[in-house]
Amino acid sequence: MTGIFDAEFVGAHNRLHRAALNDDYEALGRKLERRGIDISAITTAAQIFSVAIPSWGVGTGGTRFARFPGAAEPRNVMEKLEDCAVINRLTCCTPEVSPHFPWDHVDDLSEVRAAAQALGLSFASINSNTFQDQPGQTHSYKFGSLTHTDKAMREQAIAHNIDCIAYGETLGAKSLTVWIADGSNFPGQQHFTSALERYLDSMHEIYAALPGDWRIFIEHKMFEPAFYSTVIQDWGTSVLCAMELGEKAYSLVDLGHHAPNVNIEMIVARLIQFKKLAGFHFNDSKYGDDDLDSGSIHPYQQFLVFNELVDAEQRGAPEFNPAYMLDQSHNVTDPIESLMNSAMSVQRSYVQALLVDRAALNGFQQENDALMASNTLKFAFETDVAPILAMARANRGGAIDPIACYRAGDYRNLLTPKRPPIAGGASGIV
Numbered sequence: 001m002t003g004i005f006d007a008e009f010v011g012a013h014n015r016l017h018r019a020a021l022n023d024d025y026e027a028l029g030r031k032l033e034r035r036g037i038d039i040s041a042i043t044t045a046a047q048i049f050s051v052a053i054p055s056w057g058v059g060t061g062g063t064r065f066a067r068f069p070g071a072a073e074p075r076n077v078m079e080k081l082e083d084c085a086v087i088n089r090l091t092c093c094t095p096e097v098s099p100h101f102p103w104d105h106v107d108d109l110s111e112v113r114a115a116a117q118a119l120g121l122s123f124a125s126i127n128s129n130t131f132q133d134q135p136g137q138t139h140s141y142k143f144g145s146l147t148h149t150d151k152a153m154r155e156q157a158i159a160h161n162i163d164c165i166a167y168g169e170t171l172g173a174k175s176l177t178v179w180i181a182d183g184s185n186f187p188g189q190q191h192f193t194s195a196l197e198r199y200l201d202s203m204h205e206i207y208a209a210l211p212g213d214w215r216i217f218i219e220h221k222m223f224e225p226a227f228y229s230t231v232i233q234d235w236g237t238s239v240l241c242a243m244e245l246g247e248k249a250y251s252l253v254d255l256g257h258h259a260p261n262v263n264i265e266m267i268v269a270r271l272i273q274f275k276k277l278a279g280f281h282f283n284d285s286k287y288g289d290d291d292l293d294s295g296s297i298h299p300y301q302q303f304l305v306f307n308e309l310v311d312a313e314q315r316g317a318p319e320f321n322p323a324y325m326l327d328q329s330h331n332v333t334d335p336i337e338s339l340m341n342s343a344m345s346v347q348r349s350y351v352q353a354l355l356v357d358r359a360a361l362n363g364f365q366q367e368n369d370a371l372m373a374s375n376t377l378k379f380a381f382e383t384d385v386a387p388i389l390a391m392a393r394a395n396r397g398g399a400i401d402p403i404a405c406y407r408a409g410d411y412r413n414l415l416t417p418k419r420p421p422i423a424g425g426a427s428g429i430v
């Protein structure tokens with residue numbers, strides 16, 4: 001529980017940092033004022049910003065080689081919610097949890113919803129899973145799910161997605177995220193066009209089951225586990241399918257699911273322009289779909305993505321309602337620490353993008369002044385907004401330094417007796 005991190009504990013921690021924060025915040029306020037920016041307005045925007053935590057993210061991840069479990073890992077959805085509550089308690093920017101089925105399944109999901117509410121949490125997009133077989137399952141997903149050549153196989157996968165919508169209604173969610181592992185490992189193994197036709201047929205059935213106020217998010221992935229071709233391999237196929245399905249279907253951007261060196265911020269702009277941006281799975285990568293912590297490798301890319309998002313927000317782009325979520329695998333860190341760091345990193349990119357002088361940028365673009373246009377973005381990116389983020393947390397009763405506060409709480413050690421290790425603990429990454 002969040003018990004250890006009560007107002008007294010966090011308040012005592014914050015008193016250690018308060019004077020320095022006030023100093024830094026005032027200095028940054030004067031700096032921004034010289035650029036015509038009101039720091040309090042930016043701080044207010046930072047306080048409203050949020051990014052969802054994936055329920056599977058609070059467990060230690062792993063690779064296909066090994067998994068090294070951490071201490072006091074959450075063993076079920078209730079304990080995952082407890083960890084998510086700690087992240088939100090200290091960072092004040094992660095009030096939503098994105099659940100995954102069947103990993104988070106229990107018989108009475110209304111109890112899960114009540115537990116989340118008691119912890120100050122609610123549910124973001126529901127993630128379905130047709131990429132691994134479950135005990136007692138009739139058909140195997142070895143050769144695909146929604147695109148499988150066997151109709152009975154496809155119907156099983158469709159039924160699971162429709163079940164997920166029902167689970168989401170119980171939890172109070174408003175969207176379903178569909179990622180399939182379907183694809184091929186050999187040239188010739190799969191007929192590209194037929195496979196996509198089968199996908200669309202399946203998705204039409206799922207789409208028809210969506211409640212009126214729901215959206216469906218299509219997540220693409222270039223490769224893995226299929227290493228020759230993936231049915232929904234890039235944003236082009238994703239958005240084509242979203243357009244084919246209808247207005248409730250959107251294209252989701254997972255930062256790790258693109259070809260190397262692809263201009264992701266430009267893809268984001270295109271999806272916004274055509275009203276098809278679902279939202280994001282934030283993470284970072286060096287080589288491929290590495291699922292490293294958000295902003296740990298390419299913080300400028302993350303900023304440039306938010307530059308497009310803030311641009312759309314400020315000019316009132318139609319039907320612009322992106323869902324933000326983290327999706328990363330924590331193999332060598334405490335997942336709570338990584339998720340706090342990453343949530344703050346994403347929030348940092350958002351705040352930096354708010355500092356972009358858009359009138360000046362527009363002028364430089366009109367005048368073809370490439371250098372000053374670039375410098376306008378760089379000025380915002382290079383501004384250390386840490387005092388704004390810390391003040392936003394402090395204003396909401398969170399921790400000025402969440403990592404230090406979390407470590408001072410000794411959370412894992414306190415929980416170790418209550419959470420003994422279990423064999424094959426739940427983890428995963430999508």
Ligand SMILES: [Mn+2]
Nearest residue numbers: 254281327430
């Ligand atoms: Mn993802």
